[in-house]
Amino acid sequence: MVASGTGLRTEYPFVLPRGFVDEHGTVHREGVMRLATARDEIGTQTDPRVRQNPAYLTVLLLERTLVRLGTLPEVDALVVECLFASDLAFLQDLYRRVNQLGHTELDVTCPSCGHGYAVELAGGGPGEP
Numbered sequence: 351m352v353a354s355g356t357g358l359r360t361e362y363p364f365v366l367p368r369g370f371v372d373e374h375g376t377v378h379r380e381g382v383m384r385l386a387t388a389r390d391e392i393g394t395q396t397d398p399r400v401r402q403n404p405a406y407l408t409v410l411l412l413e414r415t416l417v418r419l420g421t422l423p424e425v426d427a428l429v430v431e432c433l434f435a436s437d438l439a440f441l442q443d444l445y446r447r448v449n450q451l452g453h454t455e456l457d458v459t460c461p462s463c464g465h466g467y468a469v470e471l472a473g474g475g476p477g478e479p
Contacts, residue, residue, distance in 0.1 A: 360385045361417060362448055366437040370419060370429060378420020383412075383441070386449045390414045412441055 361384045369379035394400060394410040409430045416425040433441070459466045 362444065364440075364444055366419075366433075367440055368434045368437050370422070370433055370437065372422065376420070378422055381419040381425075382417040383415050383444060383448065384417050386411065386415050386445070408438070408442055411445060412438075415445065416441070 361382050363380070363382050366379045366381065369377040371377050390411060394407055394414070397406075397410055399406045400410065409427050412430045413425060413427045416430070419425045419429065422429065430438070
């Protein structure tokens with residue numbers, strides 16, 4: 351999604367490495383994360399679950415900023431809690447790249463030829479979700 355007239359990208363599609371498996375066995379891998387707002391960042395700091403366990407901040411931030419995950423009707427804290435560790439790490443990195451660094455590109459080097467190039471981490475390129 352692009353904000354009207356500004357060219358600001360506010361939503362980032364992604365594909366999870368493994369995917370969330372719901373109670374019916376359906377795997378949900380494709381999703382969308384939006385930019386975090388100040389309210390998202392500040393509001394989660396005062397949540398009692400974060401005060402009890404500061405690591406829970408990640409769960410709440412992802413719950414607020416994940417717009418969609420597969421065909422799930424909503425992404426709540428329980429969904430985030432039940433993600434595989436590799437998917438949680440992927441989303442934490444995406445959140446950091448989108449909200450702190452302002453991009454979703456990752457610099458990589460070809461192991462065969464040593465040539466460096468950028469890869470779009472969040473997807474959204476031609477032919478991608």
